[in-house]
Amino acid sequence: MPDTISISNDVRHDTERWTGRVLRIGVWVSASLMIVGLLIAATYPSTIVVLSSNPTLGNLLMRILSRSFDPVTLMFAGLVFLMLTPILRVITAIVGFGVEHDWRFVIVSSIVLLLLAGEIVYSIFIKG
Amino acid sequence: MLIISFISLLLGGFVAGTFGALLGLGGGVLLIPFLVMVLDIPMHQAIATSIIAVIATSSAGAAMNLEYRTVHIRLGMLLETATVTGAILGGITANYLSANVLAKLFSGLLFLVALVMIWRARQHTGREPIYTDGILPDSFYDDASGKIVHYTVKKVPAVMLVSLVAGNVSGLLGVGGGIFKVPAMNILSGIPMKTATATSNFMIGVTAAASAFIYFAHGHLNPFIASTAALGVLAGSMTGIHISRRIHGNVLMWIFALALFGISIQLYLR
Numbered sequence: 001m002p003d004t005i006s007i008s009n010d011v012r013h014d015t016e017r018w019t020g021r022v023l024r025i026g027v028w029v030s031a032s033l034m035i036v037g038l039l040i041a042a043t044y045p046s047t048i049v050v051l052s053s054n055p056t057l058g059n060l061l062m063r064i065l066s067r068s069f070d071p072v073t074l075m076f077a078g079l080v081f082l083m084l085t086p087i088l089r090v091i092t093a094i095v096g097f098g099v100e101h102d103w104r105f106v107i108v109s110s111i112v113l114l115l116l117a118g119e120i121v122y123s124i125f126i127k128g
Numbered sequence: 129m130l131i132i133s134f135i136s137l138l139l140g141g142f143v144a145g146t147f148g149a150l151l152g153l154g155g156g157v158l159l160i161p162f163l164v165m166v167l168d169i170p171m172h173q174a175i176a177t178s179i180i181a182v183i184a185t186s187s188a189g190a191a192m193n194l195e196y197r198t199v200h201i202r203l204g205m206l207l208e209t210a211t212v213t214g215a216i217l218g219g220i221t222a223n224y225l226s227a228n229v230l231a232k233l234f235s236g237l238l239f240l241v242a243l244v245m246i247w248r249a250r251q252h253t254g255r256e257p258i259y260t261d262g263i264l265p266d267s268f269y270d271d272a273s274g275k276i277v278h279y280t281v282k283k284v285p286a287v288m289l290v291s292l293v294a295g296n297v298s299g300l301l302g303v304g305g306g307i308f309k310v311p312a313m314n315i316l317s318g319i320p321m322k323t324a325t326a327t328s329n330f331m332i333g334v335t336a337a338a339s340a341f342i343y344f345a346h347g348h349l350n351p352f353i354a355s356t357a358a359l360g361v362l363a364g365s366m367t368g369i370h371i372s373r374r375i376h377g378n379v380l381m382w383i384f385a386l387a388l389f390g391i392s393i394q395l396y397l398r
Binding site: 013015016017019020021023024026027030031034035037038041042054072075076078079080082083084085086087089090093102105108109111112115116118119120122123124126 | 131134180183184186187188190191192194195197199201202205206208209212213216219220333334336337338339340341342344345346347348349351352354355356358359362
C-alpha cells in the first residue's frame, strides 16, 4: 500500500479537486433539468400522464436525441443524470489514482465501477 | 391539486433535508415517513424517491467536503466495495418484499436510529482515539483547533463488515447508512469524527446509485415526486449545514429521538 504522504500533494489534491468538480457539475446539470421539467409541467397545456412503468434507458436516450423535450422526459433525464453522477465520480477517481501511479487504488476503484456496471446491466435485463 | 402536491413535496423535502443535516442523519430517515404517512405514497416509491434525494445531498455535500479536504478518498473507495455490494443485494431484495414488510423493517430502523441518537447525545466530547500506527495515513486542517490533524486507519476488515450492512440497509430501505458507518469509522478505525462524517457522506452517493437503477427498472421512480422531493431535500440540507454551525444539536437530538420513537411505533401499527 503506497504511503499517501509520499505522493505529491499537488497531484493528490488534483484528484480531490476534479472529483469535487464532477460532483458539483452533476448536481447542477441534473437539478437544472428537473427544475426546467417541473416549470414546463406547471405551464403545460394538457394533462401530464405519468406511466406506472419507467422508460428504459435506451428509450429515454432516444427521446432526448429526437429532441422531444416534454416535461416528463426532462425530469427523467435529470434523475438519470443524477444517478450517473456518482458513477462519473468513480471514473474520475480511477483516472486520478492512475495519474498518481497508485495502481492498487486504480484496482479498488475499478471493482466499484464494475459492481455499478453490473447493477445497470441487471436493471436493463429485468426491464426486458 | 397538482400545485398542492408540488408544495407539499417541496416543503416536506425541505424540512426533512434541513433537520436531516442538523441531526447528521441525511434526508432519507425523515423523508420516507413523511412520504408514506402524510402523502400516502407507496413504500417502494418512497424508498426510490429517498434514494434520489440521498444521491443529490451526498454529491453536493461531498463536493464541499472535498474542497475542505476532510474526505479520505482512498478509505471511501475501499469501503465502497462493501457498501455497493450490500446495496445491490438490498435493492434486489426490496423489490421482492411487500410494502408492508418494508414498512415494518423501516419502523425497526427508525427505532434503532433513535437509540443511536440518544447514545450520541449522551456522549461527552472528549479526546478522540486517533491512531498513528495504522494504514492509509492522511491529514486535514482542523478549523476548531487551528492545527493539522494527522491520523491513520485501523481495523479496516471490521469497518468493511459494518459498511456491507450499511449498504444493504441503504439499498433495502433507501437511507444513506451513515448512522452505522460514522460510529464504526470513528470508534473502530480511530478516524476523527469530522473525517468519518465527510467520508461517509462521500460514500453514500455511490451506495445509493448502486440500487437506484434497480428501483428505476422496476418502475418505482415517479419523475414528478422524485424531482420535487429531491430538490426540496437538496435545498433543505444546504440550509441545515449552514444553520448547524450556529446551534447546539444536543437538545434537538433528544427531541427528534423521541419523535422517531413515536413515528416508528405508528409506522409499525399502520
